[in-house]
Amino acid sequence: MNEVQPIRTDAENAIISRFPDFAKKQSHWGGAEIARERTAAFEILKSKGLPSRRVEEWKYTDLRAMLRDMPSPAEAPSREAVEVAAREKSAIDLSDAFKFLFVNGKNFAMVKAEGFEIYSLANGDKLPKAVSDTLARERKHALNAAVALNTAFMTDATIIHVPAGKRLARPIHLAFRHEGKIAQSSFPRVLIVVEQGASVTIVETQDGPAGVAYFDNALVEIDAGDQAEVNHVRHNNAGGASITLSTLAVRTGHGTKFSSFAMATGGAISRHQMFFDLAGKNAELSVQGATLLRGKQHADNTMIADHMAGGCVGRQLFKTVLDDNSRGVFQGLIIVRPHSQKTDGKMMSSALLLGDDAEMDNKPELEIFADDVQCGHGATVGALDENLLFYLRARGIPRREAEILLIESFVGDAIQHIENERVREALMSCASAWLAERS
């Protein structure tokens, strides 16, 4: 039977028609290697189109239908815009952080690096071996549609290198901000190489204007060496009309400790992808998420933990609170390769449906090829427990407050895993603010 070639959508046409000019404009940097990568990524998009619900990994987030048009790639922002952006605060804004300010996808780093180094691919900086080795490594996630889109339209890659044994006391803050009233697309890209025994806290924030239908597609790759310790936290507070895709791709070494927390409250449609390659033995991976949605928001958390080596411990906990007509998605996959014995993996997704028309779609998968493992997953969906509400109300707490208490403790369960106290408190008050706005 003939393969049916679906009619291209406006967004797909925009990608195809804009690419040649765009690639030419970017050809001044990166050389043949980047050009080849860029073209390969474009070819994937051209041949497969944007993924629709018929593509298993995008089953619940039909990008083809949701991304009606792809706005033009962002021009370099004006100086005023950058100044405005620099003054604004995010929900997590730590005064002592090394703050990288990305305005419309472009890095306007204002930090003086202490204890680490910053490079830019577009500037043609000479890279240390640890970084170039990481860049040369084949990326499993390169075929992913969001990653391919980022690769095809990247304008730079900011590289942060934390040398072996360096323990950064101050966190690194990647502040992604969209400015201006015109809907544009941005494709920021960051690679962080944390060498053996080093430790760092990374905070990512994503903000933008309400009412502008911009499109943001960020890729953050983190390579954490043996015994390294990385704590990563991100908060999606994108503008209410935006569509955002974000990918966190992590590779860990021997005995690495990696934690990641993803909070989402913003954006019309958002999808956060997490790919964890546990390449070394005895690593510890801890991933949590809290998603709070209302109106017609749609948020997708997709996570793959690939246990490529044995003895790793993985813990995942995702909490989703859905009000009104919002829709939450969780797709988790734990893969245990043959010979990855003594793997210990647990994955949990819980959703609280507050709105009658809210929808939660869970797909927690296990794919196990080794026998001496402990793996489990759980998923729950439900409304607020009437018994608990009754208990609180019987003690004189008004219904609204009782609800707030219960919801706070529900998401607090995940948020409490964040190690950095100030970040934890910032996100907790972010959740409280969301609840206070609830009608």
Place this chain on the structure above:
Amino acid sequence: MPAVQETVERVRSIDVDQYKYGFETNIESVKAPKGLDESTVRFISAKKNEPSWLLEWRLEAFKRWKTMTEPDWARVHYPKIDYQDLYYYSAPKNTPGPSSLDEVDPELLKTYEKLGIPLREQEILAGVRGSSRVAVDAVFDSVSVVTTFKDELKKAGVIFGSISEAVREHPELVRKYLGTVVPSSDNFFATLNSAVFSDGSFVYIPKGVRCPMELSTYFRINERNTGQFERTLIIAEEGAYVSYLEGCTAPQRDENQLHAAVVELVALDNAEIKYSTVQNWYPGDKQGKGGVYNFVTKRGDCRGRGSKISWTQVETGSAITWKYPSCILRGDNSQGEFYSIAISNGYQQVDSGTKMIHLGKNTTSRIVSKGIAAGHSNNTYRGLVSAHRKATGARNFTNCDSLLVGDKCGAHTTPYIEAKNSKSVFEHEATTSKISEDMLFYCRQRGLTQEEAVALVVNGFVKDVLQHLPMEFAVEAQKLIAISLEGSVG
């Protein structure tokens, strides 16, 4: 638990690598010409003297099937099936259809005797447990050869027999319900089945009747290169109850055989259907050669208020199992249940699970699935639980556990949980683990051999499911579990 000791003894009595139903019956048969086109469909329909509406229905399904592509999303791998290289109809020569036992070819009777299937009513009556009788419909390749206890069932108003007979004798019932649960356009294999189904069982339980005995169908594929496409239709009218068992075996052959059945259950107001399967098709040899491809569509429709459909399955056979017995919970307060044990060994591949589709208010469902993978096999649980916007008060509990025996096998879980309203509560849990060394050590310390210890632990692991099987099958199933696991330890 006394049953466990029994199981252990049974394991001991069975030789390694022996699929004991692997023999072949030498019997002359009538076949449709090899291959599949419109004339094959007409041939089958003519053989059965079917009314024109059914032929039309088949032809339409066939037309649609030609435009469909074989699905490939399951975690199973097999060489492409050549649908033109199969016989779509094969019937033992001297059996014109279900008839009295005396007319049945003695060779056939011997086959069933060997399989331990009671076809002689008096024998059953003389059995150890006089009270627990089972009426059997025996399907051999493409036709039903005999149905027992028909007269007694008739007295209760129950219609039980082959579907071809039902088409002739109760066309209004068949026409009313056939294809209403699994439409002929449902999926590739169901559509193929709709076009070429040859026989199967038909059960009708009238209003308020509790079926006086267990009903059972026994499927046997005998002929070489024959696809078996049976169709089962069970209707339980208001307040009726029926428990139905299904068993199946096939001879040991080097080539693969296709079995693509469709089972439709309809439960009206407050009716209950309990459907149990012990699937023991030939699984192929140690190197993964041969075996049955079991690509089956099973679905129950809880059409009435307060109706209940319960699926229990023990899957040990087949080279590839690909099936998802499902419940559509349409009626308010209806209930769906799915209890499954899937055991894979050798190079077997299992991709099985269930779908619980909550459409009515206050519907509940429960899924308990235990997968055991040994040898080089892969065992996947795939399931869907969904609640429609209007299905307020829907409730589901899912528990799917997997056990791995050895390090060459794989166990996978792919659940889909979709809640579209806030008044539904879904809980899902799954674990995968190895048989605990502590437990094995404990058993061995008490004098059990390694294999006995494994059988004991596994039996404990699957107990939740076994207790939902009718008595006769529970014993059978425990035996099967032991057989399937031997050779996987040490």
